[in-house]
Amino acid sequence: MSDLIEARVLKGFRDFLPEAEIERRLLTETLEKTFRSFGFVPIDTPALEYAEILLGKGGGETEKQVYRFQDHGGRDVALRFDLTVPFARFMAEHRAEIALPFKRYHISKVWRGENTQRGRYREFTQCDFDIVGTESAASDFEILLMMRDSLRAIGVGDVTIRMSHRGVFNRFLARLGLSGKSVDILRTVDKLAKIGREETLSLLSEIAGKAHGEEILAFIEPKATFEETLAAMTAAAGGPCPETERLGVLRAFMLDLGVSDVFVLDPSITRGLDYYTGVVYETFLNEIPEIGSVCSGGRYDDLASLYSKERLPGVGASIGLDRLIAALESLGRSRRSPGFARVAIACMDESLGGRYQAIARSFREAGISCEVLTEQKKPVQQYTLAEKKGAAWVLIAGADEIQAGKVTLREIATRTNTDNLSVEQAIALASGR
Amino acid sequence: MSDLIEARVLKGFRDFLPEAEIERRLLTETLEKTFRSFGFVPIDTPALEYAEILLGKGGGETEKQVYRFQDHGGRDVALRFDLTVPFARFMAEHRAEIALPFKRYHISKVWRGENTQRGRYREFTQCDFDIVGTESAASDFEILLMMRDSLRAIGVGDVTIRMSHRGVFNRFLARLGLSGKSVDILRTVDKLAKIGREETLSLLSEIAGKAHGEEILAFIEPKATFEETLAAMTAAAGGPCPETERLGVLRAFMLDLGVSDVFVLDPSITRGLDYYTGVVYETFLNEIPEIGSVCSGGRYDDLASLYSKERLPGVGASIGLDRLIAALESLGRSRRSPGFARVAIACMDESLGGRYQAIARSFREAGISCEVLTEQKKPVQQYTLAEKKGAAWVLIAGADEIQAGKVTLREIATRTNTDNLSVEQAIALASGR
Numbered sequence A, B: 001m002s003d004l005i006e007a008r009v010l011k012g013f014r015d016f017l018p019e020a021e022i023e024r025r026l027l028t029e030t031l032e033k034t035f036r037s038f039g040f041v042p043i044d045t046p047a048l049e050y051a052e053i054l055l056g057k058g059g060g061e062t063e064k065q066v067y068r069f070q071d072h073g074g075r076d077v078a079l080r081f082d083l084t085v086p087f088a089r090f091m092a093e094h095r096a097e098i099a100l101p102f103k104r105y106h107i108s109k110v111w112r113g114e115n116t117q118r119g120r121y122r123e124f125t126q127c128d129f130d131i132v133g134t135e136s137a138a139s140d141f142e143i144l145l146m147m148r149d150s151l152r153a154i155g156v157g158d159v160t161i162r163m164s165h166r167g168v169f170n171r172f173l174a175r176l177g178l179s180g181k182s183v184d185i186l187r188t189v190d191k192l193a194k195i196g197r198e199e200t201l202s203l204l205s206e207i208a209g210k211a212h213g214e215e216i217l218a219f220i221e222p223k224a225t226f227e228e229t230l231a232a233m234t235a236a237a238g239g240p241c242p243e244t245e246r247l248g249v250l251r252a253f254m255l256d257l258g259v260s261d262v263f264v265l266d267p268s269i270t271r272g273l274d275y276y277t278g279v280v281y282e283t284f285l286n287e288i289p290e291i292g293s294v295c296s297g298g299r300y301d302d303l304a305s306l307y308s309k310e311r312l313p314g315v316g317a318s319i320g321l322d323r324l325i326a327a328l329e330s331l332g333r334s335r336r337s338p339g340f341a342r343v344a345i346a347c348m349d350e351s352l353g354g355r356y357q358a359i360a361r362s363f364r365e366a367g368i369s370c371e372v373l374t375e376q377k378k379p380v381q382q383y384t385l386a387e388k389k390g391a392a393w394v395l396i397a398g399a400d401e402i403q404a405g406k407v408t409l410r411e412i413a414t415r416t417n418t419d420n421l422s423v424e425q426a427i428a429l430a431s432g433r
Helices: A018-037 A051-055 A060-065 A084-097 A137-153 A166-175 A179-190 A192-208 A210-219 A226-236 A242-257 A321-330 A350-365 A379-388 A399-404 A423-430 B018-037 B051-055 B060-065 B084-097 B137-153 B166-175 B179-190 B192-208 B210-219 B226-236 B242-257 B321-330 B350-365 B379-388 B399-404 B423-430
Strands: A048-050 A068-070 A076-079 A102-111 A123-132 A159-165 A263-265 A276-285 A295-300 A314-320 A343-345 A370-372 A393-396 A407-411 A416-421 B048-050 B068-070 B076-079 B102-111 B123-132 B159-165 B263-265 B276-285 B295-300 B314-320 B343-345 B370-372 B393-396 B407-411 B416-421
Touching: A018 A102, A018 A123, A018 A137, A018 A321, A048 A051, A051 A076, A051 A084, A068 B068, A084 A102, A084 A123, A123 A137, A123 A321, A137 A159, A137 A242, A137 A276, A137 A295, A137 A314, A137 B350, A159 A166, A159 A242, A166 A179, A166 A210, A166 A226, A166 A242, A166 A276, A179 A192, A192 A210, A210 A226, A226 A242, A226 A263, A242 A263, A242 A276, A242 B350, A276 A314, A314 A321, A343 A350, A343 A379, A350 A370, A350 A399, A350 A423, A350 B137, A350 B242, A379 A393, A393 A423, A399 A407, A407 A423, A416 A423, B018 B102, B018 B123, B018 B137, B018 B321, B048 B051, B051 B076, B051 B084, B084 B102, B084 B123, B123 B137, B123 B321, B137 B159, B137 B242, B137 B276, B137 B295, B137 B314, B159 B166, B159 B242, B166 B179, B166 B210, B166 B226, B166 B242, B166 B276, B179 B192, B192 B210, B210 B226, B226 B242, B226 B263, B242 B263, B242 B276, B276 B314, B314 B321, B343 B350, B343 B379, B350 B370, B350 B399, B350 B423, B379 B393, B393 B423, B407 B423, B416 B423
Parallel strands: A159 A263, A343 A370, A343 A393, B159 B263, B343 B370, B343 B393
Antiparallel strands: A048 A076, A068 A076, A102 A123, A123 A314, A159 A276, A276 A295, A295 A314, A393 A407, A407 A416, B048 B076, B068 B076, B102 B123, B123 B314, B159 B276, B276 B295, B295 B314, B393 B407, B407 B416
């Protein structure tokens, strides 16, 4: 027996024990319910794809992190590292089968061989939702609203969604003659929250000169209200333009719906990626903003340009599940639970296995999860097991009681027994009726 | 633009478009609901593990099929090819954190580089449920019952669960002096349904001689009733023994619960794998038995012996989701659906985006999924889009109607409009109240 294999997972990978897995399931089920209520539909794509497809024109950080290898047929394959690239490939491949605009969500695992020192995982779940095939303000607005409603549904409705528009920023930079440096500038601004004003100014000055650096810093400063910020952005962009008009339309929608209070126009929001071309946004929990954005995204000009000539604009967002779960835990709103069974049926007599399942069936049919304990042990051991599994009640019945059609129900929290109950009475008691 | 990357998935891998993905989700959600009602809890494990752990003592067909490679740290890793081996590793690693008996389910993807010619996929979903840490008859029975109830819940309750006991077969072979050849014999018998009696007899005769081949063939023949088969098996095993007693207890449980009609004692059921030591079973849909077993499993003696000295007996089953989905489709009971939205709100005026979302919110709060169409196109185009997305109703309201608090509801199937409705009346109409 000395040649046992050591049971361990790879660094950066995790097992999910029932408590944690139940929490994740309940969370994603609630999110899915919200997405579905908006008419969004799920898709799924393979975990493994041609490396050429996932890495596209390739290069950069992504390529270093991706799990890539040769399969049995000598194909160069890789595990997906996000859900956006597979979605782009999916849309190019299935364009003819899909009616546009297309509203999809996708909740699945992705893999990145990242440095695990900063608490990062090499396997994690992404949760994306997008509307593609439309440039409408209504679609921008719907994603913003779904972000808000999804977070409310899971019990963290007190949020601030900080938003801006990449197009306005670009117009402003064009006016300063800095269009050629926009990628570097936007990436620098994106770090503002992390590195502070000083450092941002110093970096911007390096890229664009001190005077421009200060102008950019003034530009990204939010004013007192959405409207004032929009006015300042409009002036900085050289007057009204389609991009500032879009922000105005979105603001009108927010006011019409009565949800304006959660949205802040904040020109410092840029999202680092080149990918975004329109509105961009990040979401902060007002109770713990310091954990960073829990839901981010924006509008892009062309999803599938690597795979298709057909232009496919869209807008979407991604929820950071791990960060959200950590937040719910630190707010004391975690849904961790050891189990689903509300009632556990004690095994008082092994020969009654069929009878116990008959009683359990009555509970299940009444919508009460019911676990049948399978080992005839001392009652106190069975109570302890039931409690560990999260049950609120233990049902106790020996052969005589079964014969008489009577059962005893023990409330675990109070350690009190109620005996001489019919199964119907026990169901009523356990369901609090 | 000539350097587009061809959008395609790897052979043996699949995209799931909304119709197919919705079907899969609804199916697994229903199965999960059943599992949870029995008090089973979910776990998850990494897709990628140390190859040493997944391949164990290694060798054989599995090793050829597994996706195995070196990761960035030079570790020898592999994608899981089933959920049983990771579960064994999981139990060895987390034994101290888990109360036994432990009832878990696990629905996740697995990967095998199989030959795709026989309609096999290289990525597919497994759905396993097990009770470990017990040898009780009650746990054997619960798995059998959950198989039945799960299939009923998804609309294929007309099943036959064919079961046997590996221990009885082994006793019978020992009596014939064939213990040393039991692996080959059991594997041959396992092919009976596929290759027929003739061929089975011929193979058995090769292994064990003609006389023994005929005796084995007689042994595996089910008799008219469960009880008669059990009597014949008991005789063949050399008289009553713990294994035949176990079958008797399970039969008593079935009768007590009133579910005896779906279970057939069939000694030809062996499950090929060495792994099983006790009861074994396969499940056939009476309407299309020819597709083979849709849910199979059995009792094993020691789950985690490769990783732990602690003996961990258990019993479990696995549902073949792909096969089940194919069966539901050929029975016309598929839950394929283009979408979730019951009502689509037409975009009659782009500036009303906030108002449309306000109406949609009222529907959603009433439990009716509602999609807001985001493009102001001709009404007929919007009706067509709503229909493609599976909506039953289109809600139509321009600026004047919104002002007056009135909407029109169009039933897509009948192409009839009902106008001058309040939103509350529209909700009542769409929900069939």
